[in-house]
Amino acid sequence: MKRTMDKILIALAVFLLVFVAAMLWIYLKTGGIPDTLCTCVFAICGGECGVMGWIKTTKERMREREQELEDRQYQKEQEEKQDGGID
Numbered sequence: 072m073k074r075t076m077d078k079i080l081i082a083l084a085v086f087l088l089v090f091v092a093a094m095l096w097i098y099l100k101t102g103g104i105p106d107t108l109c110t111c112v113f114a115i116c117g118g119e120c121g122v123m124g125w126i127k128t129t130k131e132r133m134r135e136r137e138q139e140l141e142d143r144q145y146q147k148e149q150e151e152k153q154d155g156g157i158d
Contacts, residue, residue, distance in 0.1 A: 076123050083116055 073081075090112055094104045 083119065087116060
């Protein structure tokens with residue numbers, strides 16, 4: 072099952088491939104391309120990828136933090152069981 076970010080990245084890659092092909096075709100026909108459009112498209116796509124990377128990193132940090140807290144709780148329970156068994 073593909074996750075949402077995977078789908079977005081695939082769509083973004085396909086879009087950029089089509090965009091580059093269109094810009095090449097325009098260049099071959101006219102001898103130039105719209106520089107501002109190219110700059111804006113790549114800036115927006117780069118920004119989107121950056122935001123998705125930030126979201127992914129934040130989710131991973133939160134997941135690691137939750138696991139760390141669960142591990143601490145488990146360790147505390149194990150220590151309490153051991154202390155209770157010695158008496």
